[in-house]
Amino acid sequence: MSKHTAIIRWKNNGPDFLKRQYSREHTLHFDGGAVVPGSPSPQIVPAPWSNAASVDPEEAFVAAVSSCHMLWFLHVACDAGFIAESYDDEAEGVMTKNERGALWISRITLQPHIVWGGAKQPAAAEVEHLHHLAHQQCFIANSIKTEINVQPRD
Template sequence: MATYTAEVSWALRPGEDFAKGRYSRGHSIAFDGGVTVPGSASPHVVGKWAVTEAVDPEEMLVAALSTCHMLTFLHVARLAGFTATSYRDRAEGVMAEIAPGRQAVTRVTLHPRIAWAGDEPDAAALAELHHAAHEGCFIANSVRTEVVVA
């Protein structure tokens, strides 16, 4: 079993009013590999109190699903005898109401574009590779969100 860590840090800044909700949602996220990234709530959620240049939790979820699918896909493609030379994805997550007052990222659509060296999988083989990648993706196995490969 593996353990993964992230340290999230936030502090109230001078002049902000916590009681009235007038405070920045900007924070930092330090990962166990040493990388620290700026985080924030989504501007769609808190408007001007978001830090638009930072990543928000919804974006991180979409990126985690896309990254996990890609890494698993590359592995299963290699095992199937194919050679991928590049992989690009513009993943898109959709937030929807799941119950009164409750929202969730309900669907993530992946749009992978893959370049190959040598033999390329046909449409059926490509679909099977994506299916196997989805089944093996740890993150997809961890969420209820629908993940679709377009």
């Protein structure tokens, strides 16, 4: 079993909290020392109470799914004897309302583009199988109910 932590820090800098006039900007501190500026999406909380340049929770969620899938994909590709030279993913999450009317990220589409090296090149069916194996092993995918689709880009 492993433990993973993050520290989220926010401070009220007004002008009027009870009128919802306060910045939602905050920082996300990770155990390795990385500090990431956080904010709600400006699509949800308009400026000046949000900052589009910061990472919002929905982006972080989509990025976590994409990152986890990529790490497992590289692992299973290596196990299969394929050499991945690069991996780019243009992941996208879609928010919809659930049966209770609450917004949630109901679908994430991963759109990886992999450049292969070496003499052994995977066929399309092998790449699809590698994505399937990666999805099965991804800790994040195994922790959520959001539908995840993988649509490789050539």
